[in-house]
Amino acid sequence: MKKRLASENLAGYAFISPFIIGFMAFTIIPMAVSLYLSFTSYDLFSTPVWVGLDNFKEMFTGDEKFWQSLKVTFTYVFAGVPLRLIFALIVAMLLNKASRAVGLYRTLFYLPSIIGGSVAVAIMWRNIFGNEGTLNALLFFFGIDKKILWYQDPTKALWTLIFLAIWQFGSSMLIFLAGLKNIPPSYHEAANVDGANRFQVFFKITLPLLSPIIFFNLVMQTISAFMTFTPAYIITKGEGGPLDGTLLYSLYIFQKAFNFFQMGYASAMAWVLLVIVGILTLILFKTSKFWVHYESKED
Amino acid sequence: MKKFGIIALSFILLFSLAACSSSGKETSGGKDDKITLRVAWWGGQPRHDYTMKVIEMYEKAHPNIEIEAEFANFDDYWKKLAPMAAANQLPDIIQMDTAYLSQYGEKGQLEDLTKYTEDGTIDVSSIDENTISGGKIGDNLYGFNLGSNVLSVITNDDMLTDSGVELNDEAWTWDQFVQMATDVQKSTDKYGTNGMNPADVFFPYYLRTQGERFYNEAGNGLAYKDDQLFVDYFNMQLDLVDAKAFPTPDVQAQVKGLEDDFIVKGNAAMTWNWSNQYLGFAQLTDSPLSLNLPPEQADNTALFLKPSMYFSVPKSSEHKEEAAKFIDFFVNDVEANKLIKGDRGVPVSSKVMEAIKPELTEEETKIFEYVEMASQNASKADPPDPLGSAEVMKALKDVSEQILFKKITPDAGAKTFRTKAEEILARNK
Numbered sequence: 001m002k003k004r005l006a007s008e009n010l011a012g013y014a015f016i017s018p019f020i021i022g023f024m025a026f027t028i029i030p031m032a033v034s035l036y037l038s039f040t041s042y043d044l045f046s047t048p049v050w051v052g053l054d055n056f057k058e059m060f061t062g063d064e065k066f067w068q069s070l071k072v073t074f075t076y077v078f079a080g081v082p083l084r085l086i087f088a089l090i091v092a093m094l095l096n097k098a099s100r101a102v103g104l105y106r107t108l109f110y111l112p113s114i115i116g117g118s119v120a121v122a123i124m125w126r127n128i129f130g131n132e133g134t135l136n137a138l139l140f141f142f143g144i145d146k147k148i149l150w151y152q153d154p155t156k157a158l159w160t161l162i163f164l165a166i167w168q169f170g171s172s173m174l175i176f177l178a179g180l181k182n183i184p185p186s187y188h189e190a191a192n193v194d195g196a197n198r199f200q201v202f203f204k205i206t207l208p209l210l211s212p213i214i215f216f217n218l219v220m221q222t223i224s225a226f227m228t229f230t231p232a233y234i235i236t237k238g239e240g241g242p243l244d245g246t247l248l249y250s251l252y253i254f255q256k257a258f259n260f261f262q263m264g265y266a267s268a269m270a271w272v273l274l275v276i277v278g279i280l281t282l283i284l285f286k287t288s289k290f291w292v293h294y295e296s297k298e299d
Numbered sequence: 300m301k302k303f304g305i306i307a308l309s310f311i312l313l314f315s316l317a318a319c320s321s322s323g324k325e326t327s328g329g330k331d332d333k334i335t336l337r338v339a340w341w342g343g344q345p346r347h348d349y350t351m352k353v354i355e356m357y358e359k360a361h362p363n364i365e366i367e368a369e370f371a372n373f374d375d376y377w378k379k380l381a382p383m384a385a386a387n388q389l390p391d392i393i394q395m396d397t398a399y400l401s402q403y404g405e406k407g408q409l410e411d412l413t414k415y416t417e418d419g420t421i422d423v424s425s426i427d428e429n430t431i432s433g434g435k436i437g438d439n440l441y442g443f444n445l446g447s448n449v450l451s452v453i454t455n456d457d458m459l460t461d462s463g464v465e466l467n468d469e470a471w472t473w474d475q476f477v478q479m480a481t482d483v484q485k486s487t488d489k490y491g492t493n494g495m496n497p498a499d500v501f502f503p504y505y506l507r508t509q510g511e512r513f514y515n516e517a518g519n520g521l522a523y524k525d526d527q528l529f530v531d532y533f534n535m536q537l538d539l540v541d542a543k544a545f546p547t548p549d550v551q552a553q554v555k556g557l558e559d560d561f562i563v564k565g566n567a568a569m570t571w572n573w574s575n576q577y578l579g580f581a582q583l584t585d586s587p588l589s590l591n592l593p594p595e596q597a598d599n600t601a602l603f604l605k606p607s608m609y610f611s612v613p614k615s616s617e618h619k620e621e622a623a624k625f626i627d628f629f630v631n632d633v634e635a636n637k638l639i640k641g642d643r644g645v646p647v648s649s650k651v652m653e654a655i656k657p658e659l660t661e662e663e664t665k666i667f668e669y670v671e672m673a674s675q676n677a678s679k680a681d682p683p684d685p686l687g688s689a690e691v692m693k694a695l696k697d698v699s700e701q702i703l704f705k706k707i708t709p710d711a712g713a714k715t716f717r718t719k720a721e722e723i724l725a726r727n728k
Contacts, residue, residue, distance in 0.1 A: 004302070007302050007306060008302070008305075010306060011302075011305045011306050014306065014310055043406060044381060044382075044384060044385040045384060045385075045402075045403070045406035045407060045408050046406055046407065130553055131549070131550060131553055132553075149549060151549040151552065151553065152547065152549040152704075237374065237552065238374065238375075238378060239552070241548070241549075241552065241700065242548060242549050242552070242700060242704065243697075243700055243701060243704060243706065244697070255693075257381075258378055258381040258382060259377070259378065259381075259689055259690075259693065260689055260690045260693070261381065261402065261689070263385070
């Protein structure tokens with residue numbers, strides 16, 4: 001008997017070994033190296049020089065771009081994620097009604113989010129909002145002679161990025177759709193019998209029952225929004241402009257590491273981001289018990 | 300039996316993973332003597348096209364060499380190179396610039412090419428010593444100069460005549476430049492000039508016209524002491540922006556390549572560039588263009604012959620000898636240079652220069668004559684930029700943007716830039 005168990009264990013290990021090897025090689029070891037590098041000054045060419053907490057001190061006291069990039073990233077996340085989720089929920093509710101073309105609509109709405117992270121879309125997006133771009137051409141077509149110069153103003157430029165994030169609401173929408181379908185229609189019927197109007201049904205029944213899904217989406221989208229890099233890099237050509245208005249945190253890390261040859265400092269920034277995202281996630285989890293209702297607990 | 304099957308299957312899966320990993324990369328421990336060289340450069344499409352032809356020429360003459368080319372535009376090129384350097388996977392021949400030569404050279408990334416010039420692998424018999432020394436830091440020859448460049452103002456002559464502007468490039472002043480750009484704007488409603496981009500090339504030139512320099516000799520601070528120079532330069536640009544004769548940074552940023560540039564599309568009458576870029580512009584623009592000396596170059600002999608770019612060989616290259624041979628071919632072979640024709644600067648070899656002069660078109664001859672003329676009025680070029688120059692360039696760009704977007708005054712900008720630049724340069728020494 002023991003021998004059989006042992007050999008099955010061996011098979012198990014053998015099957016998961018590719019994942020373990022990959023995980024170690026591409027996640028754990030780089031993270032450990034990065035942690036080490038965050039305490040060094042490393043210019044990519046020479047050997048790293050230990051500097052202790054200097055990187056962190058410089059970051060918090062001497063680097064105004066650090067605070068700027070945090071401000072930009074927080075604006076991006078706190079504007080983009082809620083708007084994206086709200087959009088996703090609205091569209092999911094609309095698509096929840098059965099209709100013949102609903103399969104087509106679902107695909108159409110989902111499409112932007114799967115192609116969204118790509119370089120090609122980012123380039124296209126930059127062209128749409130350019131001074132001579134599609135959006136201004138459309139305005140002209142409708143007789144509005146004024147061009148909107150998206151890239152002249154830091155705030156407007158950041159909003160082009162936020163729009164891109166919102167445009168990719170499709171993946172969240174599908175998850176919401178699945179969640180909506182999971183609500184037994186008997187609740188809605190009971191509520192209608194009791195004379196509840198649409199708002200009451202939504203706020204008192206749909207939303208609470210959907211709250212675990214909302215929570216899930218909120219946590220996942222927040223974490224991923226903090227790590228946004230490709231759109232920022234492509235649309236601003238790596239500059240984070242104008243006037244650092246689109247300098248997302250990950251873009252600043254990239255600049256520090258590869259433009260200014262300060263990989264140690266960049267690693268330190270990466271770990272600070274981990275702590276920030278960790279704290280935010282913790283806050284989300286701790287406050288979740290006030291608004292998230294899981295099926296198993298009865299109020 | 301079943302257990303055996305499961306275990307065997309799992310190990311097969313495990314080892315097939317190892318087989319998938321080593322795909323593309325061909326190490327030179329191959330069966331035959333074929334050596335693969337990787338060459339990287341920056342430029343526009345015209346440059347990529349002819350360089351590929353030169354490479355084919357070399358491959359035909361050397362059947363045992365295979366060359367893989369990598370290229371990008373100027374901005375992206377450096378961002379690609381840095382990670383490659385960190386991974387010790389730099390191509391065998393990399394194009395280099397004075398702005399980055401110190402960074403790569405002093406940090407031990409580049410091979411000293413002196414021994415190849417001494418043993419004849421790179422034939423320097425028809426190359427002037429001064430031209431070669433432009434690639435030296437101390438006694439180490441980190442980059443081989445590919446051509447000489449001079450700053451220039453390229454003009455669309457039709458636009459200038461239509462606006463009634465007459466340009467005397469031997470004697471014009473900065474004030475006259477401002478006036479001309481404004482006149483062009485008034486008469487054509489287009490920009491008088493491009494954005495004099497990047498600031499880290501043209502502000503130092505302005506300093507030279509006033510008898511000053513940008514970096515100090517030791518490379519640990521700025522040379523010019525008087526911030527009024529900074530203020531004057533940026534006030535000039537602000538005046539032009541107000542006159543709508545000068546594009547604001549966001550418009551300048553939307554120029555993605557040579558093909559989109561202002562003068563090519565007829566949106567500006569003047570563009571500030573290096574002389575070797577003239578050819579690309581001339582090929583892409585419909586109207587006739589001409590090369591002009593930039594303003595106020597005479598009094599302080601502000602002009603200089605800049606090594607336009609170098610070819611360097613990384614220390615990590617496994618084929619340094621072959622790489623040096625390619626550089627020799629690039630610089631000395633007459634047939635190859637009939638294709639290159641001064642796009643990378645006027646050739647450093649006098650033999651090549653004489654041989655290709657008769658083959659040049661009218662546009663190409665203009666560049667050669669321009670550089671020859673300018674070299675009569677030139678003084679010594681600045682040495683390669685010191686360590687930390689990439690950050691200083693970014694700091695200047697940031698301050699320049701803030702000024703041109705009217706977020707800060709040139710006075711405040713001058714002080715901010717000085718503080719930042721000195722901090723960066725001191726930190727990197």
